[in-house]
Amino acid sequence: MNKLELLSPAKDIECGIAAINCGADAVYVGAPKFGARAAVGNSIDDIAKLVIYAHKFWAKVYVTVNTIIYEDELEEVQQLIHQLYEIGTDAIIIQDMGILGMDLPPIPLFASTQTHNYSVDKIKFLEQTGIQRIILARELSLEQIKEIRKHTTVDLEFFIHGALCVCFSGQCYFSQATTERSANRGECSQPCRMLYSLEDSEGKVIVKDKYLLSLKDLNLSTHLTELIDAGISSFKIEGRLKDISYVKNVTAFYRQKLDALIANDKSLAKSSSGKVYIDFKPDPEKTFNRGYTDYFIEGRKKEIASPDTQKSIGKYLGKVKRIEKDFFEVSTKEILINDDGICYFDSKNVLQGMIISKVNNNRVYSDELGDLKIGTKIYRNRDHQFIKDLSKEISTRKIRAKLELNETKEGMFISANDEDGNQVSILCEFVKEPANNPEQMYKTIEKQMLKSGDSIFEVKDVQINLRQTYFLPVAKLNEFRREVLNQLEAERIKNYPRQSSQIIKSGHKYPGDKLDYHGNVVNSKAEKFYADQGVEVVEEGFEKLSSCKGKIIMTTKYCIKDQLGICPQNMCSQLKVKEPLFLADGKRKYQLIFNCKNCEMSIKL
Structure with a gap:
């Protein structure tokens, strides 16, 4: 029997309970410290309460301890993991390999996506050390996942929904380099959601003031069967910073999707217990989204970015079909009400928005119609009735x-x-x-x-x-x-079937013999772990470097040239540019380096 796990985010105990009530087989939450979302840590007492609630349904609770760890924090982290084990936590999600050298209780360890789980060799190595689950890189295609499954037996987890980091996870140093807020310490300042201009080697502006590194949000709801066939058993929703409405809506949506697949395939089953009764109609377009993409799951595609806005656009309603002095009319089957938030892109492709104060059928009244035109696409990024329904709904399990x-x-x-x-x-x-x-x-x-x-x-x-x-x-x-x-x-x-696991403390061949700052080694235990595998750490983690000038601060599978249609491999491209290209934010410039062989782009400080 292939048991499938729907894994939902929870910034706090309220979101965690809501996720379980809406059908999550497991939830993941931040520890009091050392989680990759520093702003949403949870107390040991709250995690314990969530564990008790989840285990009633034989659902699991995973806790993130997935930052890099400094030398003076090692003992505190070890004690924290023991505390989490004692309250019944089902697994710890980790990034820092120094944890594998600690005196740990028999609790399963999951390799966070922050460990850059992209290659077969890396994943085989982590499996051999005793890591019980690998959270795969979001950039992988179905064919790559199948190849990983072919050569491993470890449990595989994959993101199916939510915000996308443009950089390979665990390999982004942009925030640390520009604001001294480390993404690997859970404090990312999100420079990828900022405005940039693209300039050529002579300073000529190719694209001005766009969100050139901002991606759309992930939605793989139409690829669940393919992911199951490829070997994924845990289907993860991003969003530990998202509100409870998002958690309820998206969890319920994927619960229904997976249940439909399970009902039609006797070889599939849920990994937790209970039937969910939901009194609302889930719709991911009605909660925060920047537009959706399936990213690289089927290979490289155009339009995976959201260059015109880093904000939520919500659900597409229809086009403006009539404009008068004090109102405009939208061609839509959706019902608009007062307090709905709607938005559109103006003639300069800048996102504009308004809160509806008066509406009659599809006529929206306003004193400021801006530069709305016939044919302008209208989106609803705040569905007042839906939010109201979610706030009062009581899903039962x-x-x-x-x-x-x-x-x-x-x-x-x-x-x-x-x-x-x-x-x-x-x-x-x-x-x-x-x-x-x-x-x-x-x-x-x-x-x-x-x-x-x-x-x-x-x-x-x-x-x-x-x-x-x-x-x-x-x-x-x-x-x-x-x-x-x-x-x-x-x-x-x-009788809750709690699992246990032990790290295998014996040498395994790491895929490489040297590590630079991309290895994220910032403590002696991590250094010893790699040394035991015959790996030389030639450079400390980025956060410990005395100078980062000339360093690569981001590597991504997303390519600006491909997005703009100026990839040299695209024979139809008419626009020729003088390289190197630079991103400029008004204060400094960042050089872009293109690895066309691997279809990757890097940013150099």
């Missing part, structure tokens, strides 16, 4: 259970079984007084036992094996049912 009532001398045994085979029984004593109306009493017993109230269970079947029907007050029946379901929940938690 219920585990199938069956009750059986068997008569005893003192009363009856009530046995409860759930969908995972957990079972409990309780003795319920009562005075055996035959019911005056046996048929009606039987129906009452069945009705009350089928209720599940606010428990995590959904009682689907009740078997009543009594020699005769006795009178039982409704309050007493409810008390019996609550007690047996409470015990069944406790039994589920006790």
Whole structure:
């Protein structure tokens, strides 16, 4: 049986519980410190509460400790991992290889995408060290994933939705170089979402003031079957900085997608328990997005970037079909209401927006219509009704259970079984007084036992094996049912199938014999780890360098020349440029280096 995991982000315990209620098989959250999103750390107490809630549904909680670690932090990180293990955390997501040299509890370790998991050899090496899961680079194609699966057996996780980092993960030093805020320390200032002009070697402006490094958001919802066939078992949603509406909406959307696939393929199954009941219609276009791309999953494509804006454009509504003095009319089937946020690109391709204060059908009234024209595309980037629905919705998740009532001398045994085979029984004593109306009493017993109230269970079947029907007050029946379901929940938690793992402390061949600053080695344990594999660390991590002048601060599979249609391999390109090319932000210039053989672009400081 191929068990599939839907993995959702959670910036806090509220988002984590919401994700589980909307169908996540697992959630990932930040530790109090040392997570790649420093702004959204969580206390040990909150993580413990989330673990308890998740484990009721046999869902998992993974905690990120995926920054590079300085020498004076090693002991603190080791203690933190022990604390996380003690509260029941299912796995730790790591970047720094120094962690592998620590005295660790038997907790599974996942290699973060920050470890740049791009090649077969690198992933084979990590598998051999005892890493239990590899979070693959977003830039991989289906064919590359298949090749990795062919040569490995380790669990593979892949991002299927959310924001894209333009640089290979773990290899970006742009933020550190320009603001001293290290992406590898969870403090990225996102220079890739800033305005740049593209200049040639003579200073001629080719493109002026565009978001030249800003990518659209990832959406692989139409590629799930292909990813399953390629060997992915964990499907990850990006967004530990996103709000709870995003988490609910996107999690519910992919839950429905995966459930549909599972229903049509008996070889597939969920990796957690319970059925989700959602009282809204999920739609990823209604929450934050910069437009969607499937990135490189099918190979290189045009228009994966969002050069005109780094902001959310939301859902496309339709085109302007009429403009009058104080209103314009949109050709759309969507219903617009007051407080909706809409946006459009003006004649200079600059994103403009407004909050609707008055609307009549598809007529939007405004005193400032800007330079709207007939045919302008209108988007809704704030759906007021949808946000309102999500804020009040109560998604529920219920585990199938069956009750059986068997008569005893003192009363009856009530046995409860759930969908995972957990079972409990309780003795319920009562005075055996035959019911005056046996048929009606039987129906009452069945009705009350089928209720599940606010428990995590959904009682689907009740078997009543009594020699005769006795009178039982409704309050007493409810008390019996609550007690047996409470015990069944406790039994589920006790029987939770927690996994353990140990790092294999023996030498394995690392794919390379020298590491420069791209190895992100900033502590003695990481240096020793590589030395044990016969690797020489010839340069400390970027954050430790005394000078970064002339260093490559970003390498990406995204290519500005390809995006602009001026790739030299494109024989149809009419525009010739004088290289080298530079990105300019008004303060300094950054040289672009093109590796056409590997179809990669780098930025040099």
